[in-house]
Amino acid sequence: MDITGSMKEKIDEIRAQAVSAFEKASTSKELYDMKVQFLGKQGSFSALMKEMGKLPPEERPVFGKLVNEAKQVLEDLYGRREEALKEQELQARLASETLDMTLPAFAEPMGAKHPVSIVIEEISGILARLGYSVRLGPLIEKDSFNFEGLNIPKDHPARDMQDTFYIDDEHVLRTHTSPIQVHVLFNEKPPIRVAGVGPVFRCDSDVSHSPNFHQIEGFCVDRQVSMADLKGTISFFVREFFGPGLKTRFRPSFFPFTEPSAEMDCQCPICRGKGCRMCKDTGWVEIGGCGLVHPNVLKFANVPYPEWQAFAFGFGIERMAIIKYGIDDIRLFNENDVRFLRQFSL
């Protein structure tokens, strides 16, 4: 056996060992260790190359070529094996990292506005499109602003329409948002479009009445205003707030501060007029009161009539929320039960 032959056998032997080791490696780490063992700087082939000096010079290139061929084969094998093992390992990792995606999310609890605020913001937003801006006003109101300025003199039976909480002889808890009109008439110059908003109080409490609820009231002062203007405004509001296609109806009524006066009905937004529990099978729901402002109201605030005329319309906020959201118990508005409030994270 010549020297080259025995070296070739040695190369083949190491190569066979390496192939077997690479094939057997079950992880990329193991595979890499084998690569270092056979192909590394201190590895089997490096050791073999060191023996090249023992060969006659003319055989050296042949030997070198053989070694390089073997190394190349092993490098290729390593590459394929590494890719396969890495893929296998990735799949295993992915499989092990599987999460139950139906578990609860991680989230901060959601906040919510009170439905009364949602309705107030929505209505004032709709009215703002028609040029109305919001006004507030004190909760403890002068008797004269709550009543006399609104054409409800002392000892007038219309006072019985609103059960009043008294603070002293001259002050009451406002029974409606209408005194805001009086403040506005004194403080601002016509033409005026404002929406008075806020809590109001009635000395009255049962399953459908709360002693402390909320109203919003539109008030428009201009050179000439009519019942038709009022009805058009309210129709616009109804469609914006409750949805398109709903009709509006006026019924004659009485409020001391308007003449003519009307109750406003809109087609029931729940059944769209077919009849349901909300509308007590009438197809209509009452949404509020309105009318042309009584000349005495303008005169009280020294606004000349008929040079200036006005109309006003008001809604009960809770009533609107009841109709819109189907709330069926007025106690919910003030218990502040988080199970109720959380439903309004709109």
Add this chain to the structure above:
Amino acid sequence: MKISLKWLNDYIDLHDYMAKPQELAALLTAAGIEVEGVQNLAKQYENVVIGHILQKGKHPNADRLTVCQVSTGDGVVHQIVCGARNHNEGDRVVVALPGAVLPGDFAIKRSQIRGVDSGGMLCSEAELGLKEDSDGILILPPDAPVGQSFAKYMGLDDILFELKVTPNRADCLSHFGLAREIGALTGREVKFPALKLEESGGSTRSVVKIELRAKDLCPRYAGRGVKGVKIGPSPAWLKTRLEAVGLNSINNVVDVTNFVMMELGQPLHAFDQRELRGGKVVIDRANKGETFVTLQGTELKLDGTELTIRDGERPVALAGIIGGKNSGVQDDTTDIFIESAYFTPAAVRRTARKFGIETDSGYRFARGTNPEAVRLALDRAAQLIQEVAGGQIMGEPHDEYPNPIVREPIEIRLSTLESRLGYPVTAEDFAKWMKRLDCKVEPIAGSEPAWRVHPPLFRWDLTLDVDLVEEFARLHGYDHIPERIPTFAEMPAEHEQSFVLEAKTRRLLQGEGCLQAINYAFISRSFQERVLGDLERVRTTGLKTTAEPVAIVNPLNEEINVMRTSLVPGLLKNVVHNSRHGNSFGRIYELGFGHFRSVSADKKAEYVEESRLAFAFWGAPEDLWRKNAPAVPVVFSLKGAVENWLRGMGIQKFRWQQLNVKTAPEFLHPGQAAVLEFEGKPVGFIGTLHPTLAAELKIREETAVGEFNMDLLMNGQPRSPKYKPISRMPAVDRDIALQMPKSLPAAEVEAEIKKAAGELLREVRVFDVFEGGSLPPDQRSVAFRMVFQAKDTTLEDQKVNELRDKVVKAVTEKFGITVR
């Protein structure tokens, strides 16, 4: 008010509506007289008829039962088993046939009783709902018409309307008044029955003299005697009428006065003439300090402003409101004096309200009766009293009406009508409807149609042209009003700022996971006092407070008797409610007011509102992903929400000042409370609820509350964000851990770090706090992370280390603390 349709038929023919009362109800409602309910009285007696017992036999299987053959007319005979004992062959009885549903939802069915067929029931008064209990079945008089419906026989074949009459329509508070309104709406004829008065009892004036002194409060006073009456029960027709509209029958004379009130809307009063001392009736104000005892026995102390009806010596009635115990009709009364008057509404209302006496009479006078119906009502009553109680009507009645009331006509132009309604109207239409209302209409000559309209006196509500606009519109129909969007040439004004800021606050806090609560503006005085404790401690947190909250004169109950001075007590009630209902986690806030009394320049009471924002946070969210994380003290969640809100409002500069056992409001944990300072002033607080109060309220969850003075915090709003350039240079961190006394607030050290580090320090924050271990018990370790960054250069390590050393030197020297 209840109205009987049958009764209305006395004045206007509405028979066609008896079968379709809903149509009449709709007509009235559309005209502004709201019908809230329609009740068919006959319905409860459907299939209940008058029967005639033809034969009464023994029940074969039961000794106590009888088997009757009962005719209900037209040859129809029913076999009915009956358990009563008071009936005999030939009796007229009330038969409930199968299909009837008697009061108490008692349905009558064909059945077998002890093996014998029974086709109905013979009824007792109790079973018919006429009496509480009764002995045996009801035996009717022998002339009761066999086969007639029981409802008709009893006059109960009626339909009742429940009317909601608005305060302006006093004229509709009676049957004749409503008939007149229906007449106007339908054009049907309205007639009042003709009076037939036989004056045979001598002169009224010779027995009773009248002195009308308070002419301002009583413009008209009429009276008439009836002598020799016999007081007794009213006849059935009268009882039925009154009971139908909800009045109790008292005696024949009083019933007539009530009947006429319900008929004409004119309240009347009957005096026992023998009790009118001195034979006179004086209409005058009360004497100051005298007492008056009402019919019901209530003793009233009069102050001299009340209008009274008096005899020669004493008050005998509170005019228009209630009669006196001393002069009413008794069982043995024989001679009566009937009063019919017009009292001014304001006077009656004032007195009735002052004494809290609500009567049908006072209700009508306070709304305005018809002065022109005074005499008609008086004579109608006299005639009816004679009919039901006998006696002789006395002539020469009094009728003092020294200054007949005259009202100015109303001038109205067609153009006014059209411009207010917003649609064209014809002159003929307007005149037609005004005449329907009994108005006299005079055209005014001129270039456009115009009228002088004289409304009838009973329409007190018609005084201005706009009143006629409404009358026309409601009669013509509100459905004629078209829809138009008014144009607005002006620039819209701004929203009131606090509304905008509150809306923004709601938006920001929604982002913080907070739920908005709304409580009543009033609360229980004692609960508020209990929660707030020492008010001085509340005041020093920057919130106005008072030991004398604004009280409500007439609270609904003691739970809501004063205006709030703080929003915290209300929110705590909410926490209690939630905790009790198993809601063990929540974050709520409220925007509201504290109310306070102050004194104006002219020494009058004034009220001021302080705008507030308050919070209550309790418990922790149950969270799968956070279950191994350390629990965050609830008050720090609250602190985070408050700070984020402040920054959202553009407020960057604020400071928390630790409270302690001497300064913390008493409802807070003294070691877990802080005041917020803004622009150098305290503006509110946060803190953990004091464990004693939490236990007392049965709140199990750890709870934190806070309240802020929005008026102070919203100073300078709106604040918009100001952009500050951001550096693109690398940032370098340095951490220092300081061992320091627990009593030294971290914020003070932090402030010193900022001062020492200078402008290259971008931020500093506490990233670790450690207590225990090898540290002495009064010490803790606080670790700060400082982030350094220059605007335009990369910081060298050496420079940063110098800065760190400078910081360490500064804080260790200043506070005498050490680096760990």
